[in-house]
Amino acid sequence: xxxxxxxxxxxxxxxxxxxxxxxxxxxxxxxxxxxxxxxxxxxxxxxxxxxxxxxxxxxxxxxxxxxxxxxxxxxxxxxxxxxxxxxxxxxxxxxxxxxxxxxxxxxxxxxxxxxxxxxxxxxxxxxxxxxxxxxxxxxxxxxxxxxxxxxxxxxxxxxxxxxxxxxxxxxxxxxxxxxxxxxxxxxxxxxxxxxxxxxxxxxxxxxxxxxxxxxxxxxxxxxxxxxxxxxxxxxxxxxxxxxxxxxxxxxxxxxxxxxxxxxxxxxxxxxxxxxxxxxxxxxxxxxxxxxxxxxxxxxxxxxxxxxxxxxxxxxxxxxxxxxxxxxxxxxxxxxxxxxxxxxxxxxxxxxxxxxxxxxxxxxxxxxxxxxxxxxxxxxxxxxxxxxxxxxxxxxxxxxxxxxxxxxxxxxxxxxxxxxxxxxxxxxxxxxxxxxxxxxxxxxxxxxxxxx
Numbered sequence: 001x002x003x004x005x006x007x008x009x010x011x012x013x014x015x016x017x018x019x020x021x022x023x024x025x026x027x028x029x030x031x032x033x034x035x036x037x038x039x040x041x042x043x044x045x046x047x048x049x050x051x052x053x054x055x056x057x058x059x060x061x062x063x064x065x066x067x068x069x070x071x072x073x074x075x076x077x078x079x080x081x082x083x084x085x086x087x088x089x090x091x092x093x094x095x096x097x098x099x100x101x102x103x104x105x106x107x108x109x110x111x112x113x114x115x116x117x118x119x120x121x122x123x124x125x126x127x128x129x130x131x132x133x134x135x136x137x138x139x140x141x142x143x144x145x146x147x148x149x150x151x152x153x154x155x156x157x158x159x160x161x162x163x164x165x166x167x168x169x170x171x172x173x174x175x176x177x178x179x180x181x182x183x184x185x186x187x188x189x190x191x192x193x194x195x196x197x198x199x200x201x202x203x204x205x206x207x208x209x210x211x212x213x214x215x216x217x218x219x220x221x222x223x224x225x226x227x228x229x230x231x232x233x234x235x236x237x238x239x240x241x242x243x244x245x246x247x248x249x250x251x252x253x254x255x256x257x258x259x260x261x262x263x264x265x266x267x268x269x270x271x272x273x274x275x276x277x278x279x280x281x282x283x284x285x286x287x288x289x290x291x292x293x294x295x296x297x298x299x300x301x302x303x304x305x306x307x308x309x310x311x312x313x314x315x316x317x318x319x320x321x322x323x324x325x326x327x328x329x330x331x332x333x334x335x336x337x338x339x340x341x342x343x344x345x346x347x348x349x350x351x352x353x354x355x356x357x358x359x360x361x362x363x364x365x366x367x368x369x370x371x372x373x374x375x376x377x378x379x380x381x382x383x384x385x386x387x388x389x390x391x392x393x394x395x396x397x398x399x400x401x402x403x404x405x406x407x408x409x410x411x412x413x414x415x416x417x418x419x420x421x422x423x424x425x426x427x428x429x430x431x432x433x434x435x436x437x438x439x440x441x442x443x444x445x446x447x448x449x450x451x
Contacts, residue, residue, distance in 0.1 A: 008098040012105045013085050018134075019112070019125040026155025031127040035160060037111040040133060041138030047161045048276060049194050051149035053187070054267040054324050055204075055261045058261055058301050062273035064146045066295030068093055070287050075142035077133045077158070079126070079150045082303045082318075082438045089133045104132050104139075126150055130157040154193020168222075168270055169203040171321040172210045190212035200224040202207060204268050204273045228271045238264055240335050243265060249274045259299045262305040265327040266283030270296065285343065296442050304438045305331060307350045308444065310417060313427040316441055318434040322353040325360050328431060332364040336394070340366075340426040343410050346451050347371040347436040350379040358387040361431070367397040367414075367423070371407040373436035404439045412447060 001009070048063055050056045057078055067074040075090045081087035086095035096420055104173045116122050123131070128359055129152075138146050144165055149156050153169070169191050188210040195217050197200045203214050206229050218225035233245040235256075242260035245267055246253070259270050273296070277287050300306075303318040306329060318324040336342055342364035348354050361368070370385045372378045381400045388398055399406040408430075415425045430440045 005098040008102045012101045015105055015109055016125060016128055019128050023278050028160050030121055030123045031157040031160050032131055033115060034111055034123050034297045035133050038135055039234060042134045043162050044138055046144040047164045048144055048146045048166055049164040049195050051153045051167045051191050053173045054147055055170040058269040059168060060146045060148045060256045060406055061301045062296055063276055064328060065299035066292050070291035070297035073142060074342055075137040075145040078148045078433055083442050086113040096136060104135050104387050127157045153191040159194055163196045166285055167201040168274055170274055171204055185209040185213055190215035191211035195221050195223050197221045200279050202226045202228055202272060204228045204272055207410050226275055233267050243267055250278050260297055263299055263327050263331040287435045288359050312425050315429045316437055317431045318437040319431045320433050322356045325357045328362055329360045336427060341423045342427045343411060343425050345355045345369040345407050345430045347373045347435050348379050349377045349431045354379055354384055355387045359391045369407050369411055370400045370403045371404045374439055404436055405443045408440055408443045
């Protein structure tokens with residue numbers, strides 16, 4: 001990216017960021033009004049709508065990758081981004097250009113300012129970004145758009161779409177309880193809000209409360225519903241970098257599907273993607289076995305058990321809640337022994353189950369660096385340290401570096417500069433909030449070639 005494009009990008013981000021002061025508020029009235037003033041671009045889009053607590057980003061990546069492999073000019077809308085804002089809005093394998101972002105941002109903000117001038121409630125930052133994406137995909141005539149829910153479902157701004165080719169609710173667990181409710185049933189009710197009248201819905205759950213809630217909502221909307229947890233994958237061959245498996249989806253056998261996103265939990269996400277393809281086929285999309293296998297194997301999700309270096313291993317994982325940390329723990333315990341030295345750098349948000357997270361990380365780490373994500377909702381490092389002190393063996397080392405970039409530098413020092421540490425670390429794992437992982441990834445990629 002040249003200097004001019006970088007300046008355009010930074011100006012757009014600054015303009016959009018001004019709407020951050022309006023916070024995060026559920027409801028579709030503001031974004032509906034904003035999009036209406038832009039001639040309702042969302043009404044012309046064919047959408048695959050993906051929600052859930054964990055795994056929705058991975059399912060989006062599988063679907064987006066396969067559609068591209070099959071030759072479709074498809075869009076991908078995700079949140080949050082890892083390093084660059086433009087990651088949020090992709091089309092046909094390319095992030096939105098700074099010029100397009102700048103042009104559309106100015107148009108959307110003009111309409112948002114009109115709303116405020118008319119004494120209407122201002123759109124939030126996420127609603128402005130959603131409107132930018134919808135307008136961009138309409139211009140590009142994206143077919144289809146893979147749309148990731150931001151928070152919840154019912155009141156999320158992506159839910160402004162009237163219909164979907166298929167709605168997918170990947171998984172449901174306790175997270176964002178201050179917004180979504182304190183029980184799985186309440187959260188399922190919120191997530192099921194993306195189900196559209198007469199549009200098929202798939203989900204993955206073995207929890208009875210979740211199953212009942214989603215099936216009830218689907219029934220009220222006359223929507224076909226499929227629980228992918230009923231599919232049993234077999235011939236699993238898992239290695240450090242991914243998994244091969246076979247499964248019967250509906251009446252079709254998918255033989256030796258290879259996914260290169262690490263962790264057995266990714267198989268559940270892959271099953272959801274495969275079911276989406278079966279539904280898309282009935283709607284006229286041409287998806288061959290070759291395009292599905294090729295797209296599934298080439299799909300990557302940055303910051304999700306991402307191995308960026310080997311010998312020793314450097315791993316990035318945005319395990320931002322207890323369920324995702326559990327998946328990381330299960331993966332790590334398969335490939336690292338109790339004798340292996342593992343340094344973990346971690347920082348989380350204060351609304352997470354950080355005591356439970358510390359307990360699970362203590363099972364796979366031998367030493368720890370506690371830091372803080374770059375976010376107002378960050379958990380104070382001193383408080384996080386106390387949680388670790390309650391669960392780790394006193395022989396394990398524990399350091400605090402609030403500044404994430406300095407934590408990266410110190411971690412690399414400990415792993416690669418032998419005179420600074422007498423331990424031969426087999427792995428360095430950065431895990432926690434995606435806000436932290438974004439900073440880590442940027443810093444790491446600049447430094448990793450130097451070590």
